[in-house]
Amino acid sequence: MGGAKNCPETPRQKMIGMMYLVLTAMLALNVSTNVLDAFAKVDASLHVTLDNTVEQNAMQYRRFERAYAENPTKVGALYMQADSLRKASDELYDYIQNFKVEVTKLVDGESYDSLARKIINTSDFDHPGTYALVMTDPETGLTNGEVLRNKIEAYRELLMDVQHFSARARNGKPGQIISGIFSTAKGVNNDGDSIPWEASVFDGMPAGACLAILTKYQNDIRSYENRTVTRLYQRITANDFTANDIRAYVIPKSSYVIRGDQYEAQIILAATDSTARPDYFVNGVELGDDGIYRCTASGSGLQTYNGIVRYKQGRDTISLPFEASFTVGEPSASVMNEDLNIIYQDYDNRYVVSAPGVTDNQLKVSVTGASVRRQGKFYILRPNAGAKSVRVLVQADMGGRMATMGEKNFKVQKLPQPSPYFVDGGKQVNSSATPRKSLNKNTVLEIGYGEDGLLEVPFEITSFDTYILRKTGKSSGNKFSAAQLKLISQLKSGDMVLVQNIKYRTKGGSETLYQGNLALILK
Secondary structure, three states: OOOOOOOOOOOHHHHHHHHHHHHHHHHHHOOOHHHHHHHHHHHHHHHHHHHHHHHHHHHHHHHHHHHHHHHHHHHHHHHHHHHHHHHHEEEEEEEEHHHHHHHHHHHHHHHOOOOOOOOOOOOOOOHHHHHHHHOOOOOOOOEEHHHHHHHHHHHHHHHHOOOHHHHHHHHHHHHHHHHHOOOOOOOOOOOOOEEHHHHHHHOOOHHHHHHHHHHHHHHHHHHHHHHHHHEEEEEEEEOOOOOOOOOEEEEEOOOEOOOOOEEEEEEOOOOOOOOOOOOEEEEEEOOOOOOOEEEEOEEEEEEEEEEEEEEOOEEEEEEEEEEEEEEEOOOOOOEEEEOOEEEEEOOEEEEEEOOOOOOOHHEEEEEEEEEEEEOOOEEEEEEEEOOOOEEEEEEEEEOOOOEEEEEEEEEEEEEEEEEEEEOOOOOEEOOOOOOOHHOOOOOEEEEEEEOOOOOOOOEEEEEEEEEOOOOOEEEEOOOOOOOHHHHHOOOOOOOEEEEEEEEEEEOOOEEOOOOOEEEEEEE
16 A cells, blocks of 8 residues: 555554555464464554554644634635544444454453453454354344445545545546555455455454454544545645735636626736726726726636736836636535534534535525524524425525525434443443442433544433342433332342333433343442
8 A cells, every 4th residue: 555645654554564464364374373463463553553643633633623713714615524524534433443342342251352452362263253244233234244344435435535636636546545445345255256345354254353454444544534634734725826026916706606696806916006006907998996807707617818907117117917717607505414414303413504605694594394593603403303304405695696506405314322321420330340339319320422422412311220139120310219229229249230211312302212221230
């Protein structure tokens, strides 16, 4: 894998990549089990590189945020592209991390590493394939391996789309690299038959190698996220220029014009004397003293014009030529979900809406199938009850004429299921080794997506049941009832509290039953 021109691979990255290829080849030849231990070293090396790249990404995003705060008009479109890439990268990275954790659970049982940074039974050939190829995702019904493949493919397409200005330049070579790094092409088994990507990766793969492969994907995600965000940031100043002599310049009010609207530009001479105003000519026609050129946009595509700026220098008359162009395009708009590229039921979805060449105060957003309100730079959309889709129509005030810039339809989906946990004294209770004193009248049952979740949703628990000592206790809120606490007081070390029938809701949302249980083991 070759590094990009602006972000070349370090010798360490090249070494890790070579080690990974060599170890994979050795594994295919069924060399000794020492090879499996070597995969742990590769995994550790990948994490070192990964941590460094994560830090670099965070720094680059901070630079983007500062640039956006200083000049949102100039940086807005690039900022939104970078932000969409950040969310997609985090989503795929976190899914792979959970994939690793679940595999580690199956392989090592209660002794599993919750961070999936190490694995005990490295030579376990069965459980990685079981989790990837047999166990299914409860929401989609697909196997976990199929879900992973679909997510990698979606991320690959997004990455190439965001990077199109550089990844598909230079004869498309960078795009080919991305396709290779995130390839999900079918493989071939020992009989020469074609098999799905997930089978070629996980079927018969030892657990130690499985973790190293998944970590490599995480490393590739952060690496190419860094390269792409770096290129996006470089575009902020790509068209800046400086002048060191006297020249004529054209300053358009907008270089992007909707067909039928008016194009406006000011022709100026740098360092001109205010007591001796220059004369401005465009296509042989003299302009006014302000040097503003106006014309009605017709047709579509690139429109060019030229002229001269004439001024006095002593007794001489100097004429400086200029040429400029502007683009006339069909109406279009960019609508981006600040959270995800879908819209959730019972949730305040945040959207940023923009259109090329149109300021924010010119935009009008109309929504069908949801309520909409403005909150800072965001439009807050909340789907109506029973809505299957939401239509967003974007219009712009073009000097008193409302022009339709574009529209987009979003599918309405339910929020993904959060996870429940108990909190005592502001700290989360350890479910696998729970002190009995942590289960008291002030202990609160909460539910959410955790610190690393893609969404921050203010859920609330409305009720839950407990199954203790073969007896069922009920709570009508988010705290233990007196009957439940009485049963808890009779428990001994090693006993279990099983929390069932957990019901929750969002603010203003309908009540939902959590699909699963929460088990607490007393220590």
